[in-house]
Amino acid sequence: MNAHTKRDITGGLALCALALAYLWGATLIPQSTLSDEVGARGLPFALGFLLALVGAAIAVKAWLARTGTHREESAEGGASLRRVLGLLACVALYVLVAWLVGYIIASAVLLLAVSLYEDAPLNLRTFGVAGAGAIVFWLIFVKFLNVEQPIGKLLAGS
Amino acid sequence: MEIAALVAAMLFGTMLVPAALIGLVWGVIGGAMPGLSASVTMALVLPFTYGMEPMTAIVLLASVYIGAEYGGSIPAILIRTPGTNSAAATVIDGYEMKLQGRAGEALGISLWSGVVGSLFGLIALIAFTEPLSELALAFKPMSYFALGILGMSIIASMSGDSILKGIAAALVGMMIATIGIDPLSGVNRYTFDLPDLLGGVKPIMVMIGLFAVSELLRQSGGADLGSQARIAVRIVFPNFAMMKRLAKPQGIGCGAGLVEGLLPGGGGSVAAFFSYNEAKRWSSNPQEFGKGSVEGVAAPEAANNTVASSSLIPLLSFGIPGSNSAAVLLGGLLIHGLLPGPRLFEQNGDVVTGLYVGSFIATMAQIPVGLLILPLCMWMVNRPRAYLAAFVMLLVMSGVYSLNGSFLDIAIVAAFGFTGWLMLKGGYPFLPAVLGVVLGPMVESNYRRSLLLSGDDHSIFIEDPIAVGFLVTAMIFVAFSIWRERKDALARSTMKEV
Numbered sequence: 088m089n090a091h092t093k094r095d096i097t098g099g100l101a102l103c104a105l106a107l108a109y110l111w112g113a114t115l116i117p118q119s120t121l122s123d124e125v126g127a128r129g130l131p132f133a134l135g136f137l138l139a140l141v142g143a144a145i146a147v148k149a150w151l152a153r154t155g156t157h158r159e160e161s162a163e164g165g166a167s168l169r170r171v172l173g174l175l176a177c178v179a180l181y182v183l184v185a186w187l188v189g190y191i192i193a194s195a196v197l198l199l200a201v202s203l204y205e206d207a208p209l210n211l212r213t214f215g216v217a218g219a220g221a222i223v224f225w226l227i228f229v230k231f232l233n234v235e236q237p238i239g240k241l242l243a244g245s
Numbered sequence: 246m247e248i249a250a251l252v253a254a255m256l257f258g259t260m261l262v263p264a265a266l267i268g269l270v271w272g273v274i275g276g277a278m279p280g281l282s283a284s285v286t287m288a289l290v291l292p293f294t295y296g297m298e299p300m301t302a303i304v305l306l307a308s309v310y311i312g313a314e315y316g317g318s319i320p321a322i323l324i325r326t327p328g329t330n331s332a333a334a335t336v337i338d339g340y341e342m343k344l345q346g347r348a349g350e351a352l353g354i355s356l357w358s359g360v361v362g363s364l365f366g367l368i369a370l371i372a373f374t375e376p377l378s379e380l381a382l383a384f385k386p387m388s389y390f391a392l393g394i395l396g397m398s399i400i401a402s403m404s405g406d407s408i409l410k411g412i413a414a415a416l417v418g419m420m421i422a423t424i425g426i427d428p429l430s431g432v433n434r435y436t437f438d439l440p441d442l443l444g445g446v447k448p449i450m451v452m453i454g455l456f457a458v459s460e461l462l463r464q465s466g467g468a469d470l471g472s473q474a475r476i477a478v479r480i481v482f483p484n485f486a487m488m489k490r491l492a493k494p495q496g497i498g499c500g501a502g503l504v505e506g507l508l509p510g511g512g513g514s515v516a517a518f519f520s521y522n523e524a525k526r527w528s529s530n531p532q533e534f535g536k537g538s539v540e541g542v543a544a545p546e547a548a549n550n551t552v553a554s555s556s557l558i559p560l561l562s563f564g565i566p567g568s569n570s571a572a573v574l575l576g577g578l579l580i581h582g583l584l585p586g587p588r589l590f591e592q593n594g595d596v597v598t599g600l601y602v603g604s605f606i607a608t609m610a611q612i613p614v615g616l617l618i619l620p621l622c623m624w625m626v627n628r629p630r631a632y633l634a635a636f637v638m639l640l641v642m643s644g645v646y647s648l649n650g651s652f653l654d655i656a657i658v659a660a661f662g663f664t665g666w667l668m669l670k671g672g673y674p675f676l677p678a679v680l681g682v683v684l685g686p687m688v689e690s691n692y693r694r695s696l697l698l699s700g701d702d703h704s705i706f707i708e709d710p711i712a713v714g715f716l717v718t719a720m721i722f723v724a725f726s727i728w729r730e731r732k733d734a735l736a737r738s739t740m741k742e743v
Binding site for chain 2: 094095098102105109112116117118119122123124125126127129130131134135137138141142144145148165166167170171173174175177178179181182185186190194197198199200201202203204205206207216217220221224228232233234235236237
């Protein structure tokens, strides 16, 4: 079984699991006395069943074609799961710092973290780019465009 | 006189001109950066349009689209890497011209053809949009339901090599659209007692996550491309004799762009490759194609720039986005409470007129802006990818927070970014998911309203001639796409056997 087949079987089964979770959620939707015949649950139930069917069809189709001819493995997904989770961790760090100390410091932290994570050298230039970039963003968005940005819990009262 | 006064008031009394110029500059820069497609470039500025006047916001987004289509040809010609998908056909002869020391000439032809294509597309947009939208005045809930189904049928042609995956993506998109308060009964669905979810997940969040964040995640750890572009280039604009020679391939490009823009799911890349093929077929010098033909640059560039305007025709008339970029523009309309269709022309005529005027300004400004900002584009393309990724990520975070001042929005966008990366890994297309989010509520609410009107009798859908027309068209469209998929699959397996 090649990577393409494994990918489609895993994807199909994941869709089935998502459909089941969604259907379970549909059972929790309250019934309203104002409801029409289809009701608030009507579409969610239909969507859940359809997704389960389509997910199963994708998995079965991939399983049946496992010994047949295969296309080249697509590299469209690019980065590995570990790299992707690392980059998302940089976003989580931004949220945490922004919540605590506000936009400008969080911006510098995000610029520095992502640059280093994306293999920029650990030198004064990278720190300078992060610091200057944060100030430029703050000037453009907060001062010039007056766009709302996080103030920071620790600085909110000051 | 009235129109002239309105246009003058727009030009001098609003932010229309700055919006068109800023949008154009950002579009050219974004389009020139490999990895930032036109839709990603638009999605990055989408949240910042939230606080703008509707007309300024729409002009800005449309101008970004126009600029990105030209910008995409810059790296296509200089470093053999199309900045946008639709510039892929330009690589063939554009890069050959660069190898022959004619990069400036290729960029000039690309710029001129882009202007010709954009102008043609704009004329078509003005001519066709309002008459088509008048049709919608006769629409009943059944017609809107069927229109939603017709819009969803695009999925069949946007699903790449698996219609099943396209359907799965659309179903997930429709599921996301069910989050929030049910439009008819008022009960909460999938809100998990979070007040921020009562209003549902806004399409803009899905678009930024899927188009912009997933692209950053996909490119993480990738190599720099810019070093190849460290050459000095000056744009050489075509002279009159060359303009005459380019007229035929540009005409072919404009025709292909118009048809593809009108067809749901066509898009700039299909139009560009189709026009390249046809330009070669009708050329008196077909042997030059692939070896640095000026016509081979002109035809696809005219085509993809025509699509930038003509794809707005089904969007503004019926609210059906035929491409990713049109879907982002629809997001821009929706966040300002503007619903495409005849009411847009009646109630927000100034926005539509502003869009036409702004698009014209952006089109005409392509030449000076293209000439002036080429050095800036070259400088940007040459920046280390690590710094570019960091700045794009900060731009996304700043934009998303500005929508509602909520960290939950950032979490939602990051989650959709991760979902988008999983979809890319699994070969699932984005547009069906976006269509599901945008068209899902329209399909559901009009289906239920129709049944309320008929006392739960489904025959109401075949009693409405407009609904029947849309449903039959949708069925033909899906059947054609399935037939084409089977034919392609058969061709692939025959090739393998050979």
